[in-house]
Amino acid sequence: MNTLIxxxxxxxSVEFYNDLEGVIASSKLYGVSRFIIPGASLETLEYAVRIADLHDEIFYAVGIHPYHIDEILLDYQKDSITDNTYDKTSQQFNTNRLYNLKYIMQTKKCCAIGECGLDFFRLGEYPEREKEAQIACFEIQIQQALKYDLxxxxxxxxxxxxxEASEMVASxxxxxxxxxxxSKLRGVFHCFNANxxxxxxxxxFYYGIGGIITFKNAKKLVEILPKxxxxxxxxxxxxxxxxxxPHRGKRNESKFLPYVVTKISEILNIPEQKLCSQTTQNAQELFRL
Structure with missing residues (x-):
């Protein structure tokens, strides 16, 4: 059986509250042996840590998604930000929220910082101010990654x-x-946007490929994947x-990962076993699992 990560x-996520153990068990039946929980919000971090502590095969990251930057950026509220109330030169961060997590970042189960970055798809009334706030929050997390070699x-x-988001991240x-x-700056472009x-x-850096590769409108990703x-x-x-x-629209689970494997293998014209072995090795190397 293929071993996948x-x-x-x-x-x-709340979507897994009622049947978490079943989700993990069924995924293993389909060859998924390890799992990484990204840190989208500090509010759910404690639960992610608890899950990882209870399962040897589960790891986690510490991070703040661009939609949750208000967790460390003081006086920032996406829905009320204005030119008059937001001043880039006076940005203040509750950096203690990250610094106080030093003990978590240095555990064996913490394998990354993120998910962090820039999301300019759905901005508020004052987009330029929001972009500046996202960039500032992103840079703080890059600094943490370098500090703890993650x-x-x-x-x-x-x-x-x-x-613009891709160009800014590259810059x-x-x-x-x-x-x-x-420390060497490294990581993965989660849900690679084919840019x-x-x-x-x-x-x-590595490139994360998931269920989108099977979508009919993923032509750009299909074209760029061989590169x-x-x-x-x-x-x-x-x-x-x-x-x-064929499960689009349903709750996604790790047990559906073989569909992604099949599609990538078809596009690259390589055996599924070769893809599984290489991607597992890639994950082990990047996250030091």
């Missing part, structure tokens, strides 16, 4: 009109690569979201 699954789980989503990563010190700008980071080195591809579900065809 789901590198991005929100097991701490990889980044990156969330990058462009707007419908342009690729920020380049800046920190030049000044990364002893070729991000392919230039393939030497230090990604095989030793830089990671498998993920982003469950409970983005279930692959």
């Amino acid at each position: 789901d590198t991005h699954i929100h097991l701490d 990889p980044l789980i990156l969330h990058v989503r462009d707007s419908k009109d342009n690729q 920020i990563l380049k800046k920190y690569q030049k000044n990364q010190g002893k 070729e700008i991000l392919l230039e980071f393939y030497e230090d 990604i080195p095989l030793n830089r591809i990671l498998l993920e579900t982003d469950a409970p979201y983005l279930a692959p065809i």
Whole structure:
């Protein structure tokens, strides 16, 4: 049986509250042996840690999704931000919320920082101010990743009109690569958005591929997938979201990961076993599992 690692699954989601143990058990029957819970919000971190502590095969990351930057950025509320109330030069961060998590970041079960990054798809009334806030929060988490020598789980989503988020992430990563010190900046582009700008980071970053690759409207991702080195591809579900065809619209689970394997194997014209072995090795190397 193929051994798979789901590198991005929100097991701490309310969607799994009632049958978490069953979800984990059924996924193992389909070859998924390990799971990584990304840190989208500090509010759910305690539960993620508890889940990982109870299961040897589950790991977690510490991070703040672009939609939750109010957790450390003081006086920031997406729905009420205005030109008069938000001043980039006076940004204040409750950085203690991250600094106080040092003991968690240094445990064997913490394997990454994130998911963090930029999401310009759905901005509020004052988009430029919100972008600045997201960038500031993102950079704080990059600094934490370098400080504790952990990889980044990156969330990058462009707007419908342009690729500014991808361009900005690329610019920020380049800046920190030049000044990364002893720790090496590395990570994964979770739910890779098929933007070729991000392919230039393939030497230090991986590319997470999930159920979207099976969608009919994923033509761009299908076209760009062969350009990604095989030793830089990671498998993920982003469950409970983005279930692959033929389960699209249902709650996603790790047990659906074989559908992603089959589709990628077809596109790359390689045996499924080869893909499984390589992506498992990739995950082990990046997250030091």
